[in-house]
Amino acid sequence: PSNPFSGPAGAKATSSFLVINHGVVGNPNKLRATLAHELFHAFENAYNHTGFFSATGAKWIMEASATWAEWKFANAVPTSRAGPVFRQFQGAKISLQDDAYANGYVSFGWPLFLDQEHPGSVRVLWEQIEGASGNRIMDAIDSVLPFEENFRVFAMRAWNKDLGIGAPVTPLLDAPPVSAGGG
Numbered sequence: 001p002s003n004p005f006s007g008p009a010g011a012k013a014t015s016s017f018l019v020i021n022h023g024v025v026g027n028p029n030k031l032r033a034t035l036a037h038e039l040f041h042a043f044e045n046a047y048n049h050t051g052f053f054s055a056t057g058a059k060w061i062m063e064a065s066a067t068w069a070e071w072k073f074a075n076a077v078p079t080s081r082a083g084p085v086f087r088q089f090q091g092a093k094i095s096l097q098d099d100a101y102a103n104g105y106v107s108f109g110w111p112l113f114l115d116q117e118h119p120g121s122v123r124v125l126w127e128q129i130e131g132a133s134g135n136r137i138m139d140a141i142d143s144v145l146p147f148e149e150n151f152r153v154f155a156m157r158a159w160n161k162d163l164g165i166g167a168p169v170t171p172l173l174d175a176p177p178v179s180a181g182g183g
Contacts, residue, residue: 063104
């Protein structure tokens with residue numbers, strides 16, 4: 001992608017292209033999910049093309065948001081990957097915000113939680129990230145829905161297991177419970 005530039009009436013624009021593996025084209029569900037995911041990365045570039053280069057502990061939000069886009073716009077994550085993704089998240093020994101390889105994909109529950117708490121808040125999150133760099137990216141993410149005040153409810157929903165005594169919080173994240181086979 002090239003550096004973003006302002007478009008008409010304040011619209012964001014960036015020069016991007018998507019390269020999609022030929023093997024994905026023959027599978028309509030996988031193609032839809034891949035298009036939603038990769039197109040969301042193009043949108044992210046329009047909001048913040050270079051700020052993540054100097055960020056530590058914030059790059060996870062790029063893959064988390066793009067994976068959320070698969071769920072939101074392609075309805076692909078709950079039917080094809082939510083169970084395994086939640087199992088990986090539940091068993092992770094690293095922070096939600098760790099930039100370790102693939103952790104961002106597993107951490108898509110945070111944008112999912114944002115969207116359930118306040119529809120449209122993922123867009124607001126990226127508006128807050130616009131132009132931020134370094135630690136200011138995490139501050140921007142936190143400004144949309146503060147971790148300290150909301151992580152407890154998020155964690156209970158992300159646990160997403162039927163306890164047999166009623167739900168610990170309502171509603172559970174919109175994905176099949178892991179205890180039900182979840183995938």
